Amino acid sequence: MDIVPRHLVKLTVGVARRYHRMEVDQRCHTPKGPVLFVANHGFGGVFDLNLLAFAAAYQQVGDRRRVSVLTHAIAWKLGVGRLVNMFDGIPADHDTALRALDSGDHVLVFPGGDIDGFKSWQDRNKIMFDGRTGFARLAIDAGVPIVPVVTAGAGESLFVLSSGRGAARRLGLDRVLRLKTFPVSFSAPWGFNVGLVGLLPYLPLPTKITTTVLPAMQAEEGETAEDFGRRVHAVMDRKLSAMTAKRIPLLG
Numbered sequence: 001m002d003i004v005p006r007h008l009v010k011l012t013v014g015v016a017r018r019y020h021r022m023e024v025d026q027r028c029h030t031p032k033g034p035v036l037f038v039a040n041h042g043f044g045g046v047f048d049l050n051l052l053a054f055a056a057a058y059q060q061v062g063d064r065r066r067v068s069v070l071t072h073a074i075a076w077k078l079g080v081g082r083l084v085n086m087f088d089g090i091p092a093d094h095d096t097a098l099r100a101l102d103s104g105d106h107v108l109v110f111p112g113g114d115i116d117g118f119k120s121w122q123d124r125n126k127i128m129f130d131g132r133t134g135f136a137r138l139a140i141d142a143g144v145p146i147v148p149v150v151t152a153g154a155g156e157s158l159f160v161l162s163s164g165r166g167a168a169r170r171l172g173l174d175r176v177l178r179l180k181t182f183p184v185s186f187s188a189p190w191g192f193n194v195g196l197v198g199l200l201p202y203l204p205l206p207t208k209i210t211t212t213v214l215p216a217m218q219a220e221e222g223e224t225a226e227d228f229g230r231r232v233h234a235v236m237d238r239k240l241s242a243m244t245a246k247r248i249p250l251l252g
Contacts, residue, residue, distance in 0.1 A: 009055060016052040020153070020209040021252070024057045028215040034101045035147045035216065036139045037067065037108040038232060040127045040240065041117035042154020042209075045072055047201050048117060049154035049209060054108060057149060057211045068100040070109045072178070094138060101142040111135045111229075118181040120163050124155030125244040127237045130180075133229025140225055145216040148236045152211075152243040156250055157204030158187035158197065167194075208252030212239060 016022060042050040051069070058067060070092035090096050092109070100107050110116065115130040127150075139146045164182035173179040182195045188203040190196070214235065219228040 013052050013055045013059065016049065016209075017056055019206055020049065020053075020204075021206075022053060022056050023208075023210045024060045025210070025212045026057070026060060027213060030061050030063055030147060030213075031145055031216050033144065034065070034104055034106050034142075035145050036097075036101070036135065036142070037106060037147050037149055038135055038236070039108060039110050039149040040151060040236060041110050041112055041119075042151060043117060043119075043124075043157060043160060044197070044202075045114065045117050048110075049157055049204060050110070050151045053151040053154065053209050053211045054149055057213055061213065063106070065104070065106050067106045067108050068097070070097055070107060072113060094134065094141075097138050098142055101138075101144055107138075109135050109138075111233075114179050114181045115163075115165075118160070118163050118183040119155070120160045120183075121155070123163075124160075125152065125240060125247070127233060127240055129229075129233050133226045136219070136229030136232060137225035140219050140228065145218050146232055147216050148214040148232060148239075150212045150214065150236050150239045150243065151209060152240055152247065153207045153209035153252065154204075156207040158185055158202060160185045164194070205250060207250045210243060210252065212243065214239060 037054070039050060039054055042048055067088060069089045071089040072092055090100060097107050111129045111132045112127065116128045119126065119128055160183050162184040164184055165180055168174065168180050168182040171182065173182060183197065184194050185197045186192050187197050190202060217232055217235070
């Protein structure tokens, strides 16, 4: 990441900290070597507020190691791949992630993809990985621990009426763009919108955002990637449920 994006990220995170009253609860020290950070989406993809929440949490952790962010292929299909690369985004595939970890980088992954990123308002306090456990296989193959990072609140920054999974299927978006959702939402400045919000910036409501960095997790002896992945997901989902049990929308 060159100096201009670093300053831009720092400025953006600083503004988001104040606007969204971001709070970070760090439950442990990050292991010394490279780790796989596993996080949940709030809403959106490239413009998800949970990316800023992670950046704020990482600043508090105090680690200066580079974090490579696994990014959905749609960024390159939309022609913004070079911009994503400037902010340490790399294509979300197994081999690319392995190379990043082998080089000593941390890697950040949002396993739920657009299923988690474009979920409806009623599912905003759920972590939806849709059965995906490739992140666990990555951690096992790379021999690195997983550090779960759970964030609450970003799903209240707009109103998502429907994830649009049926519409995405009928339109063939999975084949063309590897998207399984086509969200129907209401946000500023776009108003009522189908599909584009989340792929484009929007003006978020000033919802309070809280993040918890959980203790590192390792695969147990003989544990399969599928079982390890489900165990990580269960820990994160329980934590998000606890964080939002008494939450008042927008206020926190």
